[in-house]
Amino acid sequence: MKKYGYKTKYGECICTDSLIGLQDLDDNSIDLVMTSPPFALQREKEYGNKSQSDYIDWFCQFAELVYNKLKETGSFVIDLGGAYQKGEPAYSLYQFKLLIKLCEEVGFELAQPFYWHNPSALPAPIEWVNKRKIRAKNSVNTVWWLCKNPKLCKADITKVLTPYSDRMLKLLEKPTEFIKQENTIRPSGHVLGMSSWTRDNGGAIPPNMLQIPNSESNSKYLKYCKEMNVKGHPARFPIALPEFFIKFLTEQNDLVVDIFGGSNTTGQAAEQLKRKWLSFELSKDYVAASSFRFIENSKDLDCVYSNILNENFIDLTDLIEVEQLLLLG
Numbered sequence: 123m124k125k126y127g128y129k130t131k132y133g134e135c136i137c138t139d140s141l142i143g144l145q146d147l148d149d150n151s152i153d154l155v156m157t158s159p160p161f162a163l164q165r166e167k168e169y170g171n172k173s174q175s176d177y178i179d180w181f182c183q184f185a186e187l188v189y190n191k192l193k194e195t196g197s198f199v200i201d202l203g204g205a206y207q208k209g210e211p212a213y214s215l216y217q218f219k220l221l222i223k224l225c226e227e228v229g230f231e232l233a234q235p236f237y238w239h240n241p242s243a244l245p246a247p248i249e250w251v252n253k254r255k256i257r258a259k260n261s262v263n264t265v266w267w268l269c270k271n272p273k274l275c276k277a278d279i280t281k282v283l284t285p286y287s288d289r290m291l292k293l294l295e296k297p298t299e300f301i302k303q304e305n306t307i308r309p310s311g312h313v314l315g316m317s318s319w320t321r322d323n324g325g326a327i328p329p330n331m332l333q334i335p336n337s338e339s340n341s342k343y344l345k346y347c348k349e350m351n352v353k354g355h356p357a358r359f360p361i362a363l364p365e366f367f368i369k370f371l372t373e374q375n376d377l378v379v380d381i382f383g384g385s386n387t388t389g390q391a392a393e394q395l396k397r398k399w400l401s402f403e404l405s406k407d408y409v410a411a412s413s414f415r416f417i418e419n420s421k422d423l424d425c426v427y428s429n430i431l432n433e434n435f436i437d438l439t440d441l442i443e444v445e446q447l448l449l450l451g
């Protein structure tokens with residue numbers, strides 16, 4: 123089958139079913155699969171969702187392939203939103219059932235569960251939250267960080283340190299005002315040693331609850347979608363989410379893959395961080411529009427977009443090189 127989509131300096135976005143795309147990759151070749159699949163929602167998105175009853179078996183087809191293609195040191199990170207059971211103010215267990223099957227049958231280990239809190243999430247579902255006011259709004263997704271081998275799995279938390287709190291900055295400045303004697307025992311049982319707690323490590327260890335608003339409104343992607351009169355992808359995650367896991371779990375030149383590429387947020391994060399990347403997406407329209415993330419000059423939008431819709435494979439680095447040559451005169 124003819125390959126179409128586009129390539130950049132570090133990666134390729136290919137319009138295909140990822141069950142096919144993954145098969146073309148060598149076993150033990152991927153460092154990180156970072157993805158957000160269609161969720162098992164009751165209200166269908168425009169790109170289609172599997173029903174809750176079929177979801178687990180449907181997803182496991184992809185997971186089995188991912189398992190074979192992932193290196194021993196690799197990770198599989200899956201962002202999943204919560205959902206209610208049909209017509210009931212009762213939560214579906216699909217994320218948790220899926221996690222159990224991925225670990226107990228497919229062979230993954232849960233390296234650590236993460237939670238993504240989106241403070242800008244809108245109140246939903248309307249029936250239970252807005253109308254009857256009997257449930258809180260959903261604003262936390264589960265992000266399952268899976269690996270093949272928890273001891274070998276590559277990870278470095280020092281790559282994703284967060285700024286110190288004001289209190290910690292004061293402690294670093296004047297430690298003796300906070301810790302009166304060496305080896306103070308806190309009520310929790312933790313021993314506060316002067317030397318270990320007052321060392322400046324360049325930032326704080328982040329928690330496994332990531333607080334990232336999903337409120338992008340002024341990105342190049344959205345600007346160019348508007349210019350081209352194309353609807354932006356309806357279920358993008360914020361770029362800070364893949365950025366966190368790419369920095370945490372991979373090194374430069376490692377291979378990052380998104381098997382449900384959507385608007386290719388993961389590809390953009392990987393490109394910026396100089397990781398090799400691959401993105402598979404079923405919808406031709408989404409692939410074509412996702413090229414806007416990598417186009418420098420808006421005069422190229424129309425030509426690239428229509429060429430991808432006509433099932434061509436476009437090398438975006440050629441565009442950039444031609445533009446640079448023109449600029450140099």
Ligand SMILES: C[S@@+](CC[C@H](N)C(=O)[O-])C[C@H]1O[C@@H](n2cnc3c(N)ncnc32)[C@H](O)[C@@H]1O
Pocket residue numbers: 138139140141157158159160161169355357358359360381382383384385386387388402403404405408
């Ligand atoms: C939740 S969206 C991903 C959004 C993406 N994280 C972003 O930031 O734009 C899921 C995407 O998976 C795509 N998809 C569904 N089944 C697929 C398959 N078998 N192969 C490739 N893509 C698929 C859908 O078309 C949809 O765009």
